[in-house]
Amino acid sequence: MRFDVDKLDPAKAAVVVVDVQNDYCHPDGACARRGEDVSAAKEMLPRLQALLAGARAHGVPVVFVRTAHEKATDSAALTVRSGGRSGVVCRAGTWGAEFFEVAPLPDEPVVAKHRYSGFVNTRLDSVLRTLKAETLVMAGVSTNVCVESTARHGYMLDYHIAFMGDCCAAFTEAEHEAALVNIDKYFGSVMKADELLGVWDTAQFG
Template identity: 90%
Template sequence: MRFDEEQLNPAKAAVVVVDVQNDYCHPDGACARRGEDVNAAKEMVPRLQALLAGARAHDVPVVFVQTAHEKATDSAALTVRSGGRSGVVCRAGTWGAEPFEVAPLPGETVVLKHRYSGFVNTRLDSVLRTLRAETLVMAGVSTNVCVESTARHGYMLDYHIAFMGDCCAAFTQAEHDAALVNIDKYFGAVMDADQLLGAWDSIAPRG
């Protein structure tokens, strides 16, 4: 899928950073401890940092969506997922739930979620509508789980989805690649950070 200049207008965009947290990305986090390969998450962080710097330079809002599991939201379906291993990830108030190498600046919004999609039972849609965002620039981990789930949900709420393939990571390359194919075919436009920042610079040069 391709977007035109209006759909990429930075004045109508918001960056949504999903689940870049210690338990998903850090080599001492819960996912690494259970055997998942988190190297791709570590490797993509510099590209994500460049994307966030560019977004902030263009006054594009950045919204951080973070997982926060707690007893009040631990349904039976959630608890048995992955043989119960998911129940220990990103527990509210723990080190594992803290941001990994990227963090919100003062004034940037954090939305806590309890399911794969950042829109389920959260204030994310209200935040984005208040910002008058029409295009969501999606980044984070895991590509094929929470980032894809949030992007697909956003598309079905009538947002344009600009999916940053080089600013997302999954636990395997195959999972990452399959998610990008699916998003680009049905739910949005897959691009890399340099492409998007170049488009923003051509539409609204930085001061």
């Protein structure tokens, strides 16, 4: 679905970076150690870094969302998922929970989440409303899990969704592509980073 350029106004947008963390992306992280292919995360990082640089240059707020599992939020439903493997990923305060090859600037908000959607029992909506964001520029990992869950939730909270397909990664190409089809059909518009940056560089916003 094509995106209305007016909705990409830097004054009304925010970039939301989801779960770009060692346990999900690093070859020594928990997901790689259990056999998941994390190579797509490494491959997309230059495009994500370019997106962040462009957003910052145009004054678009960047919000980092990261998983932080801890005993206080380890429900039975969470800890039994994937045979208990999900509960050991991104434990709060560990190396695995640290950001992977991206990092927030000192004034950029960081939101800790405990479930797939970055909106569930977090301050993300309050942060975005305070920033007066109307459009969420979505990026991160995994495309079909936490990025898609956060984007879908955001859409249902009445945000416009610009989903950066080439700034997301999943453990398989099939999962990645299926998520992009689903988002583009029902929840937002799938775009590429250079397409969005081109709009920010050339479009005239009122």
